Amino acid sequence: MKHRNKTIGQKIKIFREQKRFTQDELSKYISLDRAAISRIELNKQIIKAEDLFDIAGVLGINIYDFGKL
Numbered sequence: 911m912k913h914r915n916k917t918i919g920q921k922i923k924i925f926r927e928q929k930r931f932t933q934d935e936l937s938k939y940i941s942l943d944r945a946a947i948s949r950i951e952l953n954k955q956i957i958k959a960e961d962l963f964d965i966a967g968v969l970g971i972n973i974y975d976f977g978k979l
Contacts, residue, residue: 921976922965923951929969940964 916924926936933947942950942961949955957965966973 917953918957918962918976919951919953922947922957922962925969925971925975926951926965931969936965936968939968 926933933944933951937944937947940961941964946955950957950961962976963973966975
């Protein structure tokens with residue numbers, strides 16, 4: 911499946927679901943609550959670089975993987 915035109919928020923959702931994390935589960939490992947993760951995935955909130963690095967770490971992916979989808 912091609913995801914080249916996806917936003918960072920959409921890519922976060924794809925990786926999160928591939929790793930079988932719910933938004934609530936992911937929020938327990940980072941400094942964002944479930945609602946903020948939802949807003950980011952829906953492109954209603956801009957993600958800070960540090961939060962993107964935290965999400966990548968929790969999901970076990972390289973930060974550059976967000977650009978590969």
